[in-house]
Amino acid sequence: MENRTQHLFLKPMCLAAGLSVAAAAQAQDDRPLIEPDVTPVPVTEALIDTENFEIGAFVGVLNIEDFESSLLYGGKLTYHLSESFFFEARVGFAEGGETSFEKLAGNVEVLTDSERDYSYYNINLGYNVLPGEAFLTENYAFNTNFYLIAGAGATDFAGDTRFTLNLGAGYQVLLTDSVAVHIGVRQHYYRIDVLGAEKTSMNTEVSTGLSVFF
Amino acid sequence: MPIAILVFLLILPAQSWAGWLWGQGDEDVARVQVTEPYVAWRTGPATGYPVFHTSEQGEWLTILQRKTSWIKVTDSRGREGWVAVADIARTVDATGNPVDLQVPDFASFSNRRVEAGLMMGEFDGAAVTAGYGGFWMTQNLSAELWASQILGSASEIRMINANLVHQPFPHWRVSPFFTLGVGHIWVDPKATLAQPEERDNSIGHAGLGVRAYITDRYFIRAEVKDYKVFTTRSTNEEATEWKIGLSIFF
Numbered sequence: 001m002e003n004r005t006q007h008l009f010l011k012p013m014c015l016a017a018g019l020s021v022a023a024a025a026q027a028q029d030d031r032p033l034i035e036p037d038v039t040p041v042p043v044t045e046a047l048i049d050t051e052n053f054e055i056g057a058f059v060g061v062l063n064i065e066d067f068e069s070s071l072l073y074g075g076k077l078t079y080h081l082s083e084s085f086f087f088e089a090r091v092g093f094a095e096g097g098e099t100s101f102e103k104l105a106g107n108v109e110v111l112t113d114s115e116r117d118y119s120y121y122n123i124n125l126g127y128n129v130l131p132g133e134a135f136l137t138e139n140y141a142f143n144t145n146f147y148l149i150a151g152a153g154a155t156d157f158a159g160d161t162r163f164t165l166n167l168g169a170g171y172q173v174l175l176t177d178s179v180a181v182h183i184g185v186r187q188h189y190y191r192i193d194v195l196g197a198e199k200t201s202m203n204t205e206v207s208t209g210l211s212v213f214f
Numbered sequence: 215m216p217i218a219i220l221v222f223l224l225i226l227p228a229q230s231w232a233g234w235l236w237g238q239g240d241e242d243v244a245r246v247q248v249t250e251p252y253v254a255w256r257t258g259p260a261t262g263y264p265v266f267h268t269s270e271q272g273e274w275l276t277i278l279q280r281k282t283s284w285i286k287v288t289d290s291r292g293r294e295g296w297v298a299v300a301d302i303a304r305t306v307d308a309t310g311n312p313v314d315l316q317v318p319d320f321a322s323f324s325n326r327r328v329e330a331g332l333m334m335g336e337f338d339g340a341a342v343t344a345g346y347g348g349f350w351m352t353q354n355l356s357a358e359l360w361a362s363q364i365l366g367s368a369s370e371i372r373m374i375n376a377n378l379v380h381q382p383f384p385h386w387r388v389s390p391f392f393t394l395g396v397g398h399i400w401v402d403p404k405a406t407l408a409q410p411e412e413r414d415n416s417i418g419h420a421g422l423g424v425r426a427y428i429t430d431r432y433f434i435r436a437e438v439k440d441y442k443v444f445t446t447r448s449t450n451e452e453a454t455e456w457k458i459g460l461s462i463f464f
Contacts, residue, residue, distance in 0.1 A: 040308035043244045043277065045315060050280040081462065082282050082430060083260035087332065123332055123343065125460065131262035143258040152334055152343055154365055160404055163341040163365035177279065177286060191367070198367075213281070 051178060051213040054078040058092075058182065060207025064118060064157070066195060068097025072205060078126075086126045088149065092205070094118040096157060099195065110194065115159045120188065122153025122166050134173060145172040155190050164190040168205070178213045244277035246305035246313055253305075255295030259284035267295055277302070283317070283430070318431045323463060324385050326350060331435055331461025338453040340366030353384040360397070369403045375419065388426045391437075395419055399443060416444045425461075435461050 041047070055077050062072035074092030081087065096116040102108050126149035133141040150167035170184030188203040248269050255267040259281040269275060275287040275297070283299045303315040316322065330347045344362035351357065356379045364371035377395020400414040423437025436458040443451040 040310075041244065042309050042311060043246055043307035043313045043315075047244045048277055048280045048285070048315075052282060080282050081432060083262075083284065087460075123345075128260070131258060131260045133257060133263070141257070143263070152341065154343075154363060161365060161370045163343075177281070 052080045054080065054086075054180065054211045054213050056180075056182065056209050056211025058184075058207045058209025060205060060209075062092070062094040062118070063204045064094065064096045065201040065203055066099050067116070070094040070097060070118065072207060074207075076209070076211070078211070083131075084128050086128075086147075088124045088126055088151070089121070090124065090153075091121045092119065101195075111158055115157075118155070118157045120153060120155040120164060122151050122164065124149050124151025124166065126170075143174040143177075145174075146170070147172065149184075149186075155188065158192065158194045162190040162192065164188050180211050180213070182207075182209045182211060184208075244307075246275050246277065246302060246307050248273050248275065248305055250301070250304050253297050253301040255287070255293075255297055256284075257295065259286070259296045263296070267293060269297075275302075275305070320387065320427055322431075323427045323433065324353065326463035329356075329461050329463040331459050333435065333437075333457040333459025335455060335457030337362070337364045337371070337441075337455040338366075340364050340369075340371070342455060342457060344457060344459075348379065354382065355380055358393075358395075367404075369401050371402070372400045373417070374398055375417070377419070381425070388424060390422065390424050393419075393421045393423070393437070393439070399441075415446075418442045418444070421455075431462050431464070433461050433463065435459055 055075070057073070057075050059071070059073045061069055063069045072092055072094040074090060076088055076090040078089075079087045096111065096118050099110055102110055126147045128145045128147045130146040132144045132146070134144045135141045146169070148167075148169050150165075152163065152165050154161050155164040156162075166186050166188045168184055168186035170182050173181045175181060184205075184207055186205040186207075188201075188205065190201055190203075191198055192201045193199075248271050250271065252268045252270050253275075254265045255269065256263040257266055269289060273289060275289055278286040278288055278294070280286070280299070281296075284296045285299055285302045286294060287297050287302075288294045299315060300317055303313055303317055305313050307313055327350050328348070329350070331345070333344045333346070335342050335344075342362055342364045344360055346358050346360040348356045348358035358375075358377050358379055360373075360375040360377070362371075362373040362375070364373065375395050375397030377393050377397075379391050379393045381389050381391040383389050395418070397417045397419070398414065399417050400412070402412050419439045419441045421437050421439030423435060425433050425435050427433045436456075438454065438456045441453045441455060443453065445451060
């Protein structure tokens with residue numbers, strides 16, 4: 001009995017399945033015998049995803065000469081000219097603290113609150129001196145770059161905008177080919193005359209940031 | 215057992231959908247075939263990274279992305295690495311034609327349409343930072359737009375300019391040019407000065423300079439400009455500016 005039921009259902013089903021395979025094969029008859037596994041695509045520049053720009057944010061500490069250290073945050077846009085050279089545009093924001101004189105004398109203010117807002121922009125040229133790899137495990141490595149960077153821009157602090165030179169170095173670790181972590185130090189130089197005679201103010205920045213290539 | 219065979223047979227026709235299921239043909243994949251004896255693969259996009267693999271003639275590579283003059287590829291076995299653009303430019307694509315990749319050279323420098331750059335220098339004794347963009351109408355004539363910031367000990371100056379540039383010898387590697395233009399200047403004296411009076415004036419300028427092609431898409435540009443500031447006072451002011459910088463062209 002069981003055998004009969006099996007025959008009853010299996011036979012037509014196998015037939016139907018077989019037929020549909022045949023039908024599918026029939027439908028494909030007009031195509032070439034061996035199909036290429038991809039349709040031919042002409043390779044042009046437009047087809048390739050180019051990632052020469054890098055946009056990022058950073059946070060760190062800025063030591064403002066005479067005005068304590070401050071939290072620094074900002075953003076940057078990088079354009080990679082070649083494997084070695086890159087342009088970087090950077091903006092940063094911090095806030096100047098009190099001078100020792102203000103603290104000791106008590107009720108004295110050298111700058112108003114709004115004059116203590118510190119912001120800078122600069123345009124820099126960087127050079128990847130030491131491209132390399134950092135090995136996390138035996139089989140996994142991150143691409144890295146140690147770079148030197150220098151440039152010029154302006155600092156808005158203590159009521160005026162001042163021409164500022166900056167130079168420094170950084171270490172870039174590429175987590176993937178599109179995401180990178182940076183650690184860097186910069187020295188900013190500008191002339192300032194807020195505390196009497198004009199002098200060169202040296203401001204050290206230590207920052208870390210994350211950036212994305214696009 | 216018969217049930218298993220049955221299920222298998224029932225599913226067989228579904229193989230005709232497999233292409234759709236895996237998204238085959240949905241996206242254009244850039245695939246190239248190596249025609250040179252071999253191409254070298256590096257672990258990163260720079261000559262400093264070591265060569266860890268090579269693909270031989272006839273192998274197919276899939277292009278993933280490009281960074282500067284390096285292309286990230288993957289092969290049929292799923293390996294990933296970076297190959298120089300110059301090597302990829304010598305491969306053929308699936309249509310059998312050589313890959314259409316331009317490696318910028320001196321010839322493309324003489325035929326550039328757009329250029330942009332950053333320059334630094336001195337404007338009447340004060341530091342100047344400037345950026346510009348230019349469009350080439352012919353090989354000899356271009357129009358440019360400039361934005362400059364000048365930070366001196368007495369004032370902060372902002373300036374915008376529009377100018378025409380003529381280069382008589384477009385095919386020279388080091389090519390001189392002449393420029394003529396107009397603009398506007400905003401002078402903001404330092405807060406610590408006696409009479410902090412803001413003023414803005416129209417300016418006109420003439421200059422000469424030189425471009426020197428380096429490599430790839432880059433050239434060095436240096437120039438001297440003489441500015442005439444048209445004031446409301448009885449005399450006009452004059453200022454001389456020199457700048458040097460790096461530019462890129464497309």
